[in-house]
Amino acid sequence: MIFRQLFDGESFTYTYLLASRPGGEALIIDPVLDRCDRYITLLDELDLKLVKAKDTHCHADHITGLGKLRDITRCITVMGQATTVDVVSMRVDDGDTIDIENISLRVLYTPGHTNDSYCFLWDDGLFTGDTLLIRGTGRTDFQNGSSFDAYHSLFERILKLPDHIKVYPGHDYKGDTVSTIGEERAFNPRLQVSSADEYADLMSGLSLASPKMMDVAVPANLSIGQSLTIDPEIVSATVTVEDAILQIEGNAVLFIDLRETRERQVTGIIPGSLHTPYLELASAIEDGGLLNAIVKETGKSLILYCAFGERSALALQVLKQSGFDKVTHLGGGMAAWTSAGAPTEPSGIS
Ligand SMILES: [Fe+2]
Numbered sequence: 347m348i349f350r351q352l353f354d355g356e357s358f359t360y361t362y363l364l365a366s367r368p369g370g371e372a373l374i375i376d377p378v379l380d381r382c383d384r385y386i387t388l389l390d391e392l393d394l395k396l397v398k399a400k401d402t403h404c405h406a407d408h409i410t411g412l413g414k415l416r417d418i419t420r421c422i423t424v425m426g427q428a429t430t431v432d433v434v435s436m437r438v439d440d441g442d443t444i445d446i447e448n449i450s451l452r453v454l455y456t457p458g459h460t461n462d463s464y465c466f467l468w469d470d471g472l473f474t475g476d477t478l479l480i481r482g483t484g485r486t487d488f489q490n491g492s493s494f495d496a497y498h499s500l501f502e503r504i505l506k507l508p509d510h511i512k513v514y515p516g517h518d519y520k521g522d523t524v525s526t527i528g529e530e531r532a533f534n535p536r537l538q539v540s541s542a543d544e545y546a547d548l549m550s551g552l553s554l555a556s557p558k559m560m561d562v563a564v565p566a567n568l569s570i571g572q573s574l575t576i577d578p579e580i581v582s583a584t585v586t587v588e589d590a591i592l593q594i595e596g597n598a599v600l601f602i603d604l605r606e607t608r609e610r611q612v613t614g615i616i617p618g619s620l621h622t623p624y625l626e627l628a629s630a631i632e633d634g635g636l637l638n639a640i641v642k643e644t645g646k647s648l649i650l651y652c653a654f655g656e657r658s659a660l661a662l663q664v665l666k667q668s669g670f671d672k673v674t675h676l677g678g679g680m681a682a683w684t685s686a687g688a689p690t691e692p693s694g695i696s
Contacts, residue, residue, distance in 0.1 A: 357408035366448035377411030402423040402475025413570035432572020458496025459484030493546035610693035647672035
């Protein structure tokens with residue numbers, strides 16, 4: 347197993363890189379924009395393919411590396427369902443898993459520091475973001491934070507985990523790197539309260555200054571999809587829901603669903619679409635691959651779609667570079683499709 351805890355000295359952020367083997371798939375948690383070159387070098391040195399990049403929440407103290415890593419590696423960006431970030435490939439909810447090769451992280455929705463804060467449980471380790479720090483907790487005074495939500499997340503969710511679970515925080519300002527649930531329960535001064543009211547009083551008495559990067563970081567972190575929405579190749583090959591529905595009638599088009607099985611089960615699929623998960627796209631389009639064979643045999647053009655239009659935009663670039671010319675992608679993805687009231691069918695039929 348490969349596990350790296352990487353540090354950004356400007357924002358005191360910890361970034362985590364996980365993979366099950368050299369040469370395999372990798373996942374990164376809370377990457378920092380200014381450190382992306384370092385991550386890319388490390389990925390190369392360890393011979394890893396970055397397939398997912400995840401933020402625990404929308405950060406106020408640094409600009410996220412999600413957008414840059416996606417643009418360089420075409421990885422899937424992941425955030426929680428409660429995020430308001432403009433373009434994220436995949437949104438996960440409490441109880442979901444984030445999966446890469448031989449690694450599965452369980453998602454815990456833990457609002458409080460912000461209303462889009464999530465923790466991730468991986469075997470005996472918990473990536474806590476700013477929900478729980480070593481001998482501290484995340485502030486709750488901006489970005490829809492709530493001391494009462496934080497109390498609930500800490501006492502009803504996080505501290506219900508076994509004592510031996512390791513705590514990997516999103517920041518540390520003292521140089522600590524790891525703790526445990528038992529250690530924090532016993533020694534974290536913020537957790538020595540007996541009620542939500544007492545916790546709220548404690549937090550409201552902190553009178554903290556705003557993070558110095560806040561006015562820059564939050565707007566930047568809410569618009570990570572910008573590079574995709576202005577790329578001329580992508581813009582010219584983006585179809586609306588209305589365009590896509592019109593093309594169905596001619597029966598010369600095939601919808602390709604790039605999402606993962608869980609996402610398909612939640613929302614259903616576009617009727618008759620073919621499932622080609624984004625991470626399996628390369629093998630599907632090479633000579634002898636299923637998608638390659640179908641296109642050659644039927645001559646149909648393809649409309650790629652995913653959850654929100656990010657994976658399909660990246661896949662569009664890959665297909666164009668591989669010589670597929672009759673291909674477009676559905677702007678806004680399945681979210682746009684369902685909000686327009688367009689037809690769906692349960693996954694498993696096609
Ligand atoms: Fe934060």
